Amino acid sequence: MESTHELIIFYKYTPVADPKGFMEWQRRTCTELGILGRIIVAHEGINGTVEGTPEAIAEYARRMHEQNGVQGTYGDFADVWFKSSPGTGTSFVKLVVKLRKEIVTTGLAQEEMVNPNQTTGTHITPNELKQWIERGEKFEIIDMRNDYEYAVGHFAGSHNSLMENYRDLSKVVPQFESLKDKKVLTVCTYGVRCETASGYLKQNGFKDVYQLEGGIGSYMKQYPGQDFLGSLYVFDARMTERFTDKYEVVGQCVNCGGKSERFGNCAWNECHKQIIICDTCAPLSKSIWCQEACKKERP
Ligand SMILES: [Zn+2]
Ligand SMILES: [Zn+2]
Structure with missing residues (x-):
């Protein structure tokens, strides 16, 4: 089925040379291409969800990839990964580009803030996680999503962090005190929250911390109906995303x-x-x- 629009989700933690200039560049570029959605720029990187025609999105991606970190560009976005799905053309009513202190608000006090460009958990791919599961590796999964996201679907045996909002990060971590010496894997929808969440765990004395690259969405796409129970909560009109019809509602x-x-x-x-x-x-x-x-x- 050909879709008239394409929705992309993307993020990258990487130092941005001129955050204000980059914000203005984003605004100009998206306006020119007729792209709508939400983009957060900070000194630590970029995070966005936008929608446009497939041509506009392709052009946006091309221009982003041209930002390759060499002199005169805003930072190294040459390898930024765009998670694409069919759009409706009605996902957003406007373009919002903001300059913030963090690309995902953690609610952490200044002195506790995590910079994933310096401190973050080791990335493992869905394929590596599958191998861990298959060879019976001992590890604990902490789900860094909100409790209502966990409620419709989660990895079998994973810990619900019981967050109401990602800003609760510092409040929910103490309950996992007993996992400090264990091998811990953080998961979230597409990976962005895990960058700071896994970094925060490390900063708080967790010794062996990993994060799932590309998040639950990437795992489910690669291994539909396996290891993850239920469906994936998504922040758009669809509410949940399924990757197979063969799954049990949880x-x-x-x-x-x-x-x-x-x-x-x-x-x-x-x-x-x-x-x-x-x-x-x-x-x-x-x-x-x-x-x-x-x-x-x-x-
Ligand atoms: Zn209530
Ligand atoms: Zn009922």
Whole structure:
């Protein structure tokens, strides 16, 4: 099926020479090519999700790859990897390019901040992870995604970090104290959160830390229906991505406990946390809360 649009997700941690200039370059380039979406630029790299026609995306990728770190370019983006999927042309209504301190906000205090260009876990490919699993290697997987992402799908036997938001990173790490001397692998959707999460673990005394390159999405694409239970939560209108029809739904409705992958929100407006509410319970969603506390705080 030919798609009229293409959606790309990309990131790279690499020193950026002139972050403000690079931000303006991104803005000019995307505007000229009619590309919409969201791009964060920082001194430490770039992170973006954008959509455009396949021609526009190809041209954008070409220009990005020309930024190869030699004098006169903003940094070394010659090998930046674009995770592509068919677009709808309606994923974004505008272009937002921002200059920030970090390309993924960790919520860490200045003195605790992780620079993945200096400190990060060792990258392993999906193929290497498959080998670890097959030869029965001893290691622990810490899922660095939010709890609602974990709820619809996760690696068998992995630890749920119970994050509500990635800004909770420093709050959730202490619960894994007992894994400090073990071999630990962090995972997230496409790898970007693991760059800082695995670096943060190392900074906090975890001795043997790895991260899954390309994230869960890359693993599922290569090994559909294997080792990962359920489906992959994605941050766009699709909500979840499946790589095969042969999988078991692991998501559970917060109201009735039935198997479901349908997302709704906590009924308390100020919480609005994403929770799984099945089709049967959907009509009751105005009185379904993520936790008792939200029910009490309802105005
Ligand atoms: Zn239900
Ligand atoms: Zn709530």
